[in-house]
Amino acid sequence: MRAYEIQSFGLPNLRQVERAPSPVGPREVRVRVRAVSLNFRDLLTVNGLYNPKQKLPLVPCSDGSGEVVEVGTGVTRVKVGDRVMASFAQGWESGAPTLEKLRTTLGGPRDGMLQDEIVLSESGLVKVPSNLTFAEAATLPCAAVTAWSALDQANLQSGQTVLLQGTGGVSLFALQFAKLRGARAIITSKSDEKLARAKALGADIGINYTSTPEWGKAARSHTEEGVDLVVEVGGGGTMEQSIRATRPGGTIALIGVLAGVSTELLLTPVLMQNIRIQGVIVGHREMFEAMNRAIAVGGLHPVIGETHAWDAAPEAFSHMADGTHFGKIVIERA
Numbered sequence: 001m002r003a004y005e006i007q008s009f010g011l012p013n014l015r016q017v018e019r020a021p022s023p024v025g026p027r028e029v030r031v032r033v034r035a036v037s038l039n040f041r042d043l044l045t046v047n048g049l050y051n052p053k054q055k056l057p058l059v060p061c062s063d064g065s066g067e068v069v070e071v072g073t074g075v076t077r078v079k080v081g082d083r084v085m086a087s088f089a090q091g092w093e094s095g096a097p098t099l100e101k102l103r104t105t106l107g108g109p110r111d112g113m114l115q116d117e118i119v120l121s122e123s124g125l126v127k128v129p130s131n132l133t134f135a136e137a138a139t140l141p142c143a144a145v146t147a148w149s150a151l152d153q154a155n156l157q158s159g160q161t162v163l164l165q166g167t168g169g170v171s172l173f174a175l176q177f178a179k180l181r182g183a184r185a186i187i188t189s190k191s192d193e194k195l196a197r198a199k200a201l202g203a204d205i206g207i208n209y210t211s212t213p214e215w216g217k218a219a220r221s222h223t224e225e226g227v228d229l230v231v232e233v234g235g236g237g238t239m240e241q242s243i244r245a246t247r248p249g250g251t252i253a254l255i256g257v258l259a260g261v262s263t264e265l266l267l268t269p270v271l272m273q274n275i276r277i278q279g280v281i282v283g284h285r286e287m288f289e290a291m292n293r294a295i296a297v298g299g300l301h302p303v304i305g306e307t308h309a310w311d312a313a314p315e316a317f318s319h320m321a322d323g324t325h326f327g328k329i330v331i332e333r334a
């Protein structure tokens with residue numbers, strides 16, 4: 001069985017190796033991997049920037065889909081032939097996160113999906129929505145569940161307004177889920193062409209954050225008192241504008257740090273306006289399943305920006321680094 005692994009950090013060290021197949025134990029399932037999608041985290045992990053203490057070798061990538069090819073004794077949740085995805089944190093099935101549950105994530109610290117096959121507990125698997133292909137399904141476990149969790153935790157209602165940053169994976173899922181909820185979406189991007197594509201997907205207002213550096217103020221001007229929710233993927237470099245955009249009593253869902261992990265901030269507007277800053281770390285399996293029901297009923301299809309062949313996986317990582325993509329990057333078997 002072939003697997004991509006890093007034996008030392010750095011994208012040039014991502015190589016295919018031969019590995020012995022793992023045995024399938026009780027309540028475990030062997031999945032033949034058909035497609036994998038990339039998250040920014042996978043790039044950071046490969047380069048040793050996500051967790052420099054990560055034990056190596058490691059098979060990267062949390063997100064993938066495939067077909068069940070073998071089940072162990074006592075397995076009841078899936079059967080041979082089922083199309084499945086792996087849940088991001090294998091041990092987080094429901095409820096509040098704990099440190100123990102959060103230590104069960106695929107693609108670090110546990111081996112991930114960028115391999116021919118993987119043996120997982122049946123409790124860490126989720127069935128693919130019937131309307132999706134393997135490639136589409138592979139995009140869901142991290143970015144989509146995170147976006148779903150952000151909107152859910154803020155209880156985004158029909159008629160409310162959400163501000164989305166950029167046109168990466170998390171933001172475009174948040175756009176699709178916001179429209180499904182009947183909410184209004186303002187989206188930013190460095191590219192007018194990407195803004196036009198986001199509008200074609202349902203975004204109501206587009207703001208170029210390069211030509212409009214005060215994009216938070218601009219977003220606020222499209223509302224009565226500010227947006228109800230910001231899906232914050234920029235972090236340090238964007239938080240100030242996000243606070244400026246948010247209405248009194250609104251929420252900033254802090255998800256990513258694309259624009260920096262730290263910053264100096266004037267905090268008084270947060271308390272004076274009763275703004276809630278909510279950290280979001282993906283979500284649990286039951287949330288993933290609830291999201292899938294909405295995807296099937298709503299007929300949603302993830303936005304795949306580009307697809308790479310299995311043997312060209314390192315190129316896919318390079319494309320993620322250059323930030324030209326729109327939506328998800330997928331690595332697929334022929």
Ligand SMILES: NC(=O)c1ccc[n+]([C@@H]2O[C@H](COP(=O)([O-])OP(=O)(O)OC[C@H]3O[C@@H](n4cnc5c(N)ncnc54)[C@H](OP(=O)(O)O)[C@@H]3O)[C@@H](O)[C@H]2O)c1
Nearest residue numbers: 146165166167168169170189190256257258259280281282
């Ligand atoms: N907390 C969690 O559970 C969780 C889960 C998933 C992801 N994340 C994090 O969320 C972030 C986004 O992840 P992703 O997978 O969506 O990444 P992605 O697909 O690589 O998104 C990258 C896009 O973000 C936009 N962007 C970059 N810098 C920006 C800035 N300063 N302001 C506004 N937009 C900016 C750009 O869009 P344009 O080209 O349109 O400008 C870029 O193409 C990452 O930091 C990731 O690690 C966290």
